[in-house]
Amino acid sequence: MPDLLLELFSEEIPARMQAGAARDLERLVTGALTDRGFLFEGIKAVAGPRRLTLAVTGLPAKQGDVREELKGPRTDAPQAALDGFLKKTGLTRDQLKVEKTAKGDVYMALIERAGRETPQVLAEILPELLPKLPWPKSMRWRPSDPVRWVRPLHSIIATFDGEVVPFSFAGIQSGNTTMGHRFLSKGPLTVRRFDDYEAALKKAHVQLDAEERKAVIAEGVKTAAFVHQLEMIPDEGLLNEVAGLAEWPVILVGTIENQFMDVPAEILQTSMRTHQKYFSLRDLNTGKMANRFALVANMIAEDGGKEIIAGNERVLRARLFDAKFFWDEDRKTKLADRVDALKGIVFHAKLGTQFERVERIAKLAGEVAGKIGADPKKSERAARLAKADLTTGVVGEFPELQGVMGRYYALHDKEDAEIADAIRDHYKPVGPSDAVPAGKIAMAVALADKLDALTGFFAAGEKPTGSGDPFALRRAALGVIRIVVENKLCLPLAVSDDLLVFFAERLKVALKEKGVRHDLIDAIFALGRENDLVRLVARVEALQAFLKTEDGTNLLAGYKRAANILKAEEKQDAKTYTSEVQDGLLAVPAEKNLYTALAKAKAGISPALDAEDFSAAMRQMASLRGPVDAFFDDVKVNDENPKLRENRLNLLASLRAALHQVADFSRVEG
Amino acid sequence: MAGKLTFQDLILTLQNFWASKGCLILQPYDNEMGAGTFHPATTLRALGPRPWNAAFVQPSRRPSDGRYGENPNRLQHYYQYQVILKPAPANVQEMYLESLKAIGLDPALHDIRFVEDDWESPTLGAAGLGWEVWCDGMEITQFTYFQQVGGIECDPVCAEITYGLERLAMYVQNIEFVYDLAFNDQFRYGEVFHQNEQEFSAFNFERADTEILFQHFKDAEKQCQALLAGEKALPLPAYDQCIKASHAFNLLQARGVISVTERAAYIGRVRALAQACCEAWLKTDMGAYKPRFA
Structure with a gap:
């Protein structure tokens, strides 16, 4: 069956927008075709620096007949x-x-319409959907024409079954010609279908598919590095970006001058990455950063790339000269002597300067340290120095190196190694895939840092909203949760009620990913605002395990029945039943049994909870299942005798109270 | 590298090149300004329907970038070469690449790239989309399609090409320290400008009288507003005052007497002047299209 080929050829499309544009084009065309009753075999869009290409395969030559009913106005x-x-x-x-x-x-x-010829339909829908392509940022370029594209558009290929589908968009008449590589190809290329189009472009030094370009780059860097017994330091983000900057990636390897090699590897790497988009290389065997870098050019130069490498090395030299200058200058001032300068950096208008913040964190880190078994003095010291690198030249130039540089400067100042590590790691975890800090001191500072931000912003009324979390408080809360839970720290959160609720919400999200039911977290949390996260998690897990057993399911059903009865009767009587059950009024064996079992279970649950043996508490509850079932089988709660009735309601209330020691079962779903 | 143009040859080559493409070759504007974009030949002429093609060197003053002549490539006074083409020709990228060839950067030997870099000037209320052009990993040109100037939509859209001349010359001459550039066959850049950098850095950071500058700012703002008020607005002289206010603000910034919060307010005041000038310009003969001048 015939194919559709569409190419939109423009001036350079920003690398970050290419993949999204391909996806959007695919979506729009798929939608427009299916809306008009077309079925097709395949659709694929690819994007590169100067073109957006779409191929639809197996598209029928004629549209299916359309039959639709339209509702009109009332008679x-x-x-x-x-x-x-x-x-x-x-x-x-x-x-x-x-x-x-x-x-x-x-x-x-x-309405019955015979299907039309496909090219006719395409000529109609393509110019309609192109203006709908949602570029993150687009521009006008034609006089008195509001049409927008990401950059000026130069030509359009639209062919169906090898023949041009005629339409015009942005003043351009569709055709069957395009251009190859900007410098490695001359003159227009005439094409018919995707296959010969792809082949012609490859010959004209254009690699259409970003995935292929990425593969070429990854493989090319690997090969080029291997010659020097080196390998690429993986960098997926950079790979994606450079694949969007070259139609024909050519890998070249340059050298970093030796005078820069005693600058920390992170600085070299960050400078090369952010400013120059170079890949850093490391020794295959030792993993040590190498004095070479890989660059991705968009050119097969006549001299084999000599000028290009020389030029890039020169630019890099100037960049690293700056970086080295900062690194040398920074070390002339001790980190400890920089703390005062934090007075000049505003953290947030309502929360004062970084200096004030550091003072708070230091105090808090000392307290936290005491509770989690870290050295309080060292933790305070680490906290006090933790933000000092914000005043350094390197961090000014590369903000993403905060912490990392603090560690280097601390080591240079002969601070304790654990303190230095804590300075680096106190920002951790920076994302869901990042590890939590390993050292105890780092944990204390990391917790203090995040808790201070959370309490501060909450008190200042800057809570996250549904749409925004400008101070990344969700991430901070999740960080606290992960540090505490993953290290099983006993650290009750002494925070305000609304912040504690915020933590519970974050915990639900975190545990949900691990398959824990959110209603069970509510059930435990409702008991008394449990502020010990480790204990909270243990209780939730024990509860979840219990509810998976047959005893658990039945007991929950019994509880619900009891709770419903109580709810109805308490409403009717306008009172709550909390009085002691009177032994003498227990008339039926089943209620006597429940009474005895309840007394026994209660006696067992409390010590189990005190000992934080939640499984034992669950076992105690399980023992109630039989008596509860029997009670509902044999006993009529609403007895004609009001005294018996009241006593039975008190018995059910006592059951409810016993179970509520473990969890608020009314919040358990199902 | 073929030829190794001196600094002045580089300028002359660009002048000849863009003259051959039909550009008016203008001379630098006689007012201190932060970039060639402030030249009325760019800011004002970018607006309105009249075609406009011009090229010129513009000395650019960035008081805060002064380094007392000690930094290898940072200057508080440097030269931009600016080309403004309205409407933007369809082959403007090719024209630009040709200009690189003219100054000895052969695309067959180098890796030339257009890397996304949108431009925005909060003080001019101007914005555009474009790229920084990389040659072997070095940024040598800013390339922008104006979308808005003075808060007014540009129609037709013009292309602005801005070459950083010192940087480009350093690349062409293979020089790492700007003061070593050959200005011509006899003079180094340093012989011409090193003392200027030293003296002006001291002026910008230490000696400029802030009271006078604050007064300059106020005076310029007042004069600008007065020139635009009433029946007979004079947007060209008014715009001069806007440029003066902007430069006074830049000096005050360098002197470190403007706080972060005040900064936004000052930028807003300059922008208001620029916008008013642009609006008034559109009501003039040259700003609007009047066939009798066509």
């Missing part, structure tokens, strides 16, 4: 409405049917 609607409908459908009054609906009689039009 008693004004004539104008009817006229409009007739115009829209192209029918006459007597071709309409009348149908009875809930809203009265309405006109219905049955």
Whole structure:
């Protein structure tokens, strides 16, 4: 079956927008085709620096016949409405049917259209959907024409079954020619279908598919590095970006001058990555950063790339000269002597300067350290130095190196190694895939850092909203949760109620990913705002395990029944039943049994909870299952004798209270 | 590298090149300004329907970038070469690449790339989309399609090409320290400008009288507003005052007497002047299209 080829050839498309544009084009075309009754075998869009290409395979030569029913105005609607409908459908009054609906009689039009030739339909839909492509940022370039594209558009290929589909967009008439590589190809290329198009472009030094370009780059860097017994330091983000900057990636390897090699590897790497988009290389065996870098050019130069390498090395030298200058200058001032300068950096208008923040964190880190078994003095010291690198030249230039540089400067100042590590690691975890800090001191500072931000912003009324979290408080809370839970730290969160609720919400999200039910977290949390996260998690897990057993399911059913009865009766009587059950009033064996079992279970649950043996507490509850079931089988709660009735309601209330020691079962779903 | 143009040859080559493409070759504007974009031949002429093709060197003053002549490539006074083409020709990228060839950067030997870099000037209320052009990993040109100037939509859209001349010359001459550039066959750049950098850095950071500067700012703002008020607005002289206010603000910034919060307010005041000038310009003969001048 025939194919559609579409190419939009423009000036350089920003690398970061290419993949999204390909996806959007694919989506728009798929939608437009299916809307018009087309079925096709395959669709694929690819993007590169100067072109966006789409191929649809197995597209029928003719559109399927369309048969649709359109609902029109009510029969008693004004004539104008009817006229409009007739115009829209192209029918006459007597071709309409009348149908009875809930809203009265309405006109219905049955529209039957024989399918049209595909090129005809394409010529109609393509110019309609192109303006809908949602570029993150687009521009006008044609005089008195509001049409927008990401950069000026130069030509359009649209062919179906090898023949041009004629339409015009942005003043451009579609055709069957394009251009190859900007410098490695001359003159227009004429094409018919995707296959020869792809081949012609490859010959003209254009690699269409970003995935292929990425593969070429990854493989090319690997090979080029291997010659020097080196390998690429993986960098997926950079790979994606450079694949969007070259139509024909050519890998070249340059050298970093030795005078820069005692600058920390992170600085070299960051400078090369952010400013120059170079890949850093490391020794295959030792993993040590190498004095070479890989660059991805978009050119096969006549001299084999000598000038290009020399030029890039020169630019890099100037960049690293700057970086080295900062690194040398920074070390002339001790980190400890930089703390004062934090007075000049505003953290947040309502929360004071970084200096004030560091003072708070230091105090808090000392307290936290005491509770989690870290050295309080060292933790305070680490906290006090933790933000000092914000005043350094290197961090000014490369903000992403905060912490990392602090560690280097601390080591240079002969600070304790654990303190230095804590300075680096206190920002951790920076994302879901990042590890939590390993050292105890780092944990104390990391916790203090995040807790201070959370309490501060909450107190200042800067809580995250549904749409925004400008201070990354969700991430901070999740960081606290992960540090505490993953290290099983006993650290009750002494925070305000609303912040504790915020933590519970974050915990739900975190545990949900691990398959823990959110309603169970609510059930435990509702008991008394449990502020010990490790204990909270243990209780939730024990509860979840219990509810998976048959005893658990049945007991939950029994609980619900009891709770429902109580709810109804308490409402009717306008009172709550909390009185002691009176032994003498227990008339039926089943209620006596429940009473005894309850007393026993209660006696067992409390010590189990005190010992934080939540499984034992669950076992105690399980023992109630039989008596509860029997109670509901044999006992009528609403006895005619009001005294018996009241006593039974008190018994159920006592059951409810016993179970609520473990969890608020009313919040458990199902 | 073929030829190794001196600094002045580089300028002359660009002048000849763009003259051959039909550009008016203008001279630098006689007002201190931060970039060639402030030249009325760019800011004002970018607006309105009249075609406009011009090229010129513009000395650019960035008081805060002064380094007392000690930094290898940072200067508080440097030269931009600016080309403004309205409407933007369809082959403007090719024209630009040709200009690189003219100054000895052969695309067959180098890796020339257009890397996304949109431009925005909060003080001019101007914005555009474009690229920084890389040659072997070095940024040598800013290339922008103007979308808005003075808060007014540009129609037709013009292309602005800005070459950083010292940087480009350093690349062409294979020089790492700007003061070593050959200005011509006899003079180094340093012989011409090193003392200027030293003295002006001291002026920008230490000696400029801030009270006078604050007064300059206020005076310029007042004069600008007065020139635009009433029946007979004079947008060209008014715009001069806007440029003066902007430069006074830049000096005050370098003197470190403007706080972060005040900064936004000052930028807003300059922008208001620029916008008012642009709006008034559109009501003039040259700003609007009047056939009798066509």
